[in-house]
Amino acid sequence: xxxxxPHPRDHNLWRKPPTMxxxxxxxTTAVPMAYIHRPSPSVTQSGPGRKQWVLEFEPTDxxxxxxxxxxxxxxxxxAHIQVSFPDLDSAVSFAERHGWRFQVEESPKRKMTSKNxxxxxxxxxxxxxxxxxxxxxxxx
Numbered sequence: 001x002x003x004x005x006p007h008p009r010d011h012n013l014w015r016k017p018p019t020m021x022x023x024x025x026x027x028t029t030a031v032p033m034a035y036i037h038r039p040s041p042s043v044t045q046s047g048p049g050r051k052q053w054v055l056e057f058e059p060t061d062x063x064x065x066x067x068x069x070x071x072x073x074x075x076x077x078x079a080h081i082q083v084s085f086p087d088l089d090s091a092v093s094f095a096e097r098h099g100w101r102f103q104v105e106e107s108p109k110r111k112m113t114s115k116n117x118x119x120x121x122x123x124x125x126x127x128x129x130x131x132x133x134x135x136x137x138x139x140x
Contacts, residue, residue, distance in 0.1 A: 018031045018098060018100055018101075019098050021057070031078075031100055032057045032078055033102065034055055034056070034100045034102040035055070035056050035057070035058065035105055036053055036088065036091045036092065036105065037105035037107065038050060038053050038054070038105075039052075039054055049110075051086075052084045052086060053084070053085045053086075053088050053091045054082055054083065054085070055082070055083045055085065055091050055102070056081065057078035059074075059076055059078075060076050061074055061075045092104070
């Protein structure tokens, strides 16, 4: 997971009172911290990844197993809320408009190196000579 960076507009000063997610009523309880991040690409697909940004809330209650069925349950009302946005600015303005505290998680930059098919078959003599000398010195 990426490290968390505060967004430049995340000063949390002069915020309006927070509203409950899904309605325009003022929050009667504390609204948890919202995290804005770009989801990681699927490991089963070879593509550039997801371009949308997602707003999710920090879990407030731990999940628990159901005593009879063994299903995992939770009393957290914000656990399943996941809102997608086309860009970071719209996600930040949405959180500010509702008066929520938020943090932006920047995804790490991927290092893409272009390789040719023939690079698989190139010999690396420098490493192989050192390995051969090492084995030759160990043999009696």
